[in-house]
Amino acid sequence: MVGRRQIHQAIHSRMMKRNADDDVVQWDQIVRALVDELKHEVVSFYGNEGSDLEKQYPGFDYLNHKTRLRLSRWLWHRSFFKAIDYLGLSESEINSVVTWWGTLNERRAYEKRTGTVIRDTTGDDIPTWEEVQKINSERLAQENALRDHLLAYGMQQEEVENVLRETDYPSLEESIERTALQAQAIASYRQVRQLEPLFSVARE
Incomplete structure (x- = not known):
């Protein structure tokens, strides 16, 4: 050296x-x-x-x-x-x-x-593996609960999956309330479409 x-x-x-x-x-x-x-x-x-x-x-x-x-x-x-x-x-x-x-x-x-040890805080905001797993588990539970509610409102499976893909999960209650309104609107639209032939007959 x-x-x-x-x-x-x-x-x-x-x-x-x-x-x-x-x-x-x-x-x-x-x-x-x-x-x-x-x-x-x-x-x-x-x-x-x-x-x-x-x-x-x-x-x-x-x-x-x-x-x-x-x-x-x-x-x-x-x-x-x-x-x-x-x-x-x-x-x-x-x-x-x-x-x-x-x-x-x-x-x-x-x-x-x-005699001081300077602690490195660089990774303090990075979640641990266990925390990531917990977050994923909670998200999956939210998604399943929301799926069940939407299906109960009469939405089709494909429509439900589309809604779930666009949901950011701010909270389960907010997601259910927002998507429930969507489901009701879709159901009303379908009812109107089903009645259209009757309206046509009545006009004739």
Whole structure:
């Protein structure tokens, strides 16, 4: 393993080779550009969500494939990742360099220094598998109850299925009330159509 200074010099040289017009840019300037991109990413990702501590120490893991894909939309990060891939750096070599604000190493250093564990709230709004199964089960029960009510109003099976496909299930009561009115309208229409021949005879 080469020294940390040699590693960042190698990365710097490779990045400037890909940006020949910017060969006067120093390593510290590159780091500042990377940090600025991380700050923009934090704002665009968290918005008003997440804890203040989590935003202050977001902990981007530069060894994580998903994190790299996410950060590659930023110009300097894209160039940085291309450089370390080209150089074939090991995980330990990358970690020895990636210590600036917003990185996982910086977060771990803070946690070790303060004895605080920063909880990642990214997935808090994502339901668990059990919750998804419960939601699907409740939806199926609503659908079956609504189907039974519509069939009881005299609607045909095909008509019922069409109604169910268009129902957003805000609540079972609202769905039943709305579709019951539709069923009554359809039934009235059918009665009128059945009486049309009689009206024709009467006119004659």
